[in-house]
Amino acid sequence: MAGPDRVLVVGAGAREHALIDALARSPRAPELLCAPGNPGIAAAARLVELDVQDPEAIAAAARAEDATLVVVGPEAPLVAGAGDALHGVGIACFGPSAAAARLEGSKAFCKEIMAAAGVPTAAYSVVRDPQQGMVAIERYPIVLKADGLAAGKGVIIAADAAQARATLDDLLVGRRFGTERVVVEEFLEGEELSLLALCDGERALPLASAQDYKRIRDGDEGPNTGGMGSYSPVPAVDEAAAAELCAAVHQPVLDELARRGTPFRGVLYAGLMMTAAGPRVLEFNVRFGDPECQAILPRLRTDLLDLLQRASRPGGLADVERLDWSPETAVTVVLASAGYPDASSSGDVISGLEAVDPAVLITHAGTARDGAGALVTAGGRVLSVTALGDDAAAARAAAYAAADMIEFDGRQLRRDIALRTAR
Ligand code: AMP
Numbered sequence: 363m364a365g366p367d368r369v370l371v372v373g374a375g376a377r378e379h380a381l382i383d384a385l386a387r388s389p390r391a392p393e394l395l396c397a398p399g400n401p402g403i404a405a406a407a408r409l410v411e412l413d414v415q416d417p418e419a420i421a422a423a424a425r426a427e428d429a430t431l432v433v434v435g436p437e438a439p440l441v442a443g444a445g446d447a448l449h450g451v452g453i454a455c456f457g458p459s460a461a462a463a464r465l466e467g468s469k470a471f472c473k474e475i476m477a478a479a480g481v482p483t484a485a486y487s488v489v490r491d492p493q494q495g496m497v498a499i500e501r502y503p504i505v506l507k508a509d510g511l512a513a514g515k516g517v518i519i520a521a522d523a524a525q526a527r528a529t530l531d532d533l534l535v536g537r538r539f540g541t542e543r544v545v546v547e548e549f550l551e552g553e554e555l556s557l558l559a560l561c562d563g564e565r566a567l568p569l570a571s572a573q574d575y576k577r578i579r580d581g582d583e584g585p586n587t588g589g590m591g592s593y594s595p596v597p598a599v600d601e602a603a604a605a606e607l608c609a610a611v612h613q614p615v616l617d618e619l620a621r622r623g624t625p626f627r628g629v630l631y632a633g634l635m636m637t638a639a640g641p642r643v644l645e646f647n648v649r650f651g652d653p654e655c656q657a658i659l660p661r662l663r664t665d666l667l668d669l670l671q672r673a674s675r676p677g678g679l680a681d682v683e684r685l686d687w688s689p690e691t692a693v694t695v696v697l698a699s700a701g702y703p704d705a706s707s708s709g710d711v712i713s714g715l716e717a718v719d720p721a722v723l724i725t726h727a728g729t730a731r732d733g734a735g736a737l738v739t740a741g742g743r744v745l746s747v748t749a750l751g752d753d754a755a756a757a758r759a760a761a762y763a764a765a766d767m768i769e770f771d772g773r774q775l776r777r778d779i780a781l782r783t784a785r
């Protein structure tokens with residue numbers, strides 16, 4: 363007989379907070395644990411101390427806590443083998459093996475899989491030295507991608523030959539991200555779209571579409587960040603369009619990985635560029651997007667716990683017909699600390715949270731308690747504010763009304779999240 367569900371979520375960001383909140387809505391009332399978590403998550407889950415970079419430590423903690431399911435939030439533990447370590451101790455894991463996580467861990471591997479699977483992506487070549495790189499470039503701008511994990515900083519768009527040469531030197535001679543290979547890729551233009559799919563190794567089941575705002579300032583100006591806001595769904599990509607994209611993008615990748623004996627279980631995140639010539643994959647991630655997760659999950663009416671459990675078993679999603687979504691639009695606004703993304707400020711007192719409408723979802727990322735128990739900033743992205751509304755305009759109004767009540771020194775936010783879709 364199955365005992366109670368005990369779910370351990372690994373991670374400490376707003377994405378993990380959103381996962382915990384969605385799991386807490388499960389009719390099965392699971393017991394929730396989070397490692398290491400943050401002060402916001404502490405309200406909904408018991409926190410467990412853990413070095414999340416260490417797959418064996420994750421497996422040991424899951425065993426010690428008698429977890430029935432582990433949900434790994436960030437990519438690094440998955441690339442390091444958390445899925446394999448959990449498999450080794452017989453605990454269900456939502457998240458791929460290290461072999462399948464290479465889709466995110468290596469840009470060159472990702473390109474190779476897409477080529478083998480016939481998935482549309484930018485034309486590219488893989489180079490090992492700057493000379494070879496310069497020869498591969500036919501026109502500018504050109505996109506240069508460090509091969510390994512680079513915490514979102516490994517993609518450089520070079521405007522001219524001088525910048526390309528300096529970047530290739532930095533990556534391949536200076537070993538900026540410890541990489542030996544660089545993907546030189548055609549520059550694509552269009553709207554970006556995030557389409558995530560739950561995968562059980564065999565079947566890909568698309569989640570609602572979302573858009574992420576990567577630049578720090580309004581109008582997509584300034585440097586790239588981890589993401590300053592998101593909304594879901596994207597009106598042009600309804601359920602039928604998402605299913606079509608999933609059949610052309612996620613499913614062939616799943617089939618190719620299964621064929622190679624490394625089936626993908628977990629969430630497969632495709633970053634797409636909707637070009638004039640059709641959709642092209644920019645990247646795959648092997649985990650939920652942050653802040654996309656915060657906008658997607660609040661609209662999901664199907665039990666997330668059941669879905670994640672199914673996706674952790676080979677073929678487990680086979681008899682899920684469709685996912686049930688709220689018809690509302692969700693808008694997520696990220697509040698970041700002073701200096702982000704180049705630096706981040708910590709120790710600034712956060713106020714105003716208690717005044718926020720309880721229907722608005724606040725998820726914590728870089729927050730901490732100071733010696734006196736006050737909530738303070740502790741990182742670049744501090745909080746995400748998510749509101750639902752009948753349309754994008756209503757969701758935006760509610761999200762910004764809440765965001766404007768929350769204060770801390772040097773607070774940064776974008777004012778244009780979902781603005782284009784809000785008529
Ligand atoms: P990635 O980590 O590969 O998604 O790249 C980060 C960001 O760089 C993407 O979200 C895009 O904004 C941009 N980017 C990546 N590849 C391309 C490309 N081939 N053409 C234009 N922009 C790109």
Ligand code: GLY
Nearest residue numbers: 574589651652653
């Ligand atoms: N929102 C982009 C990412 O999670 O990688």
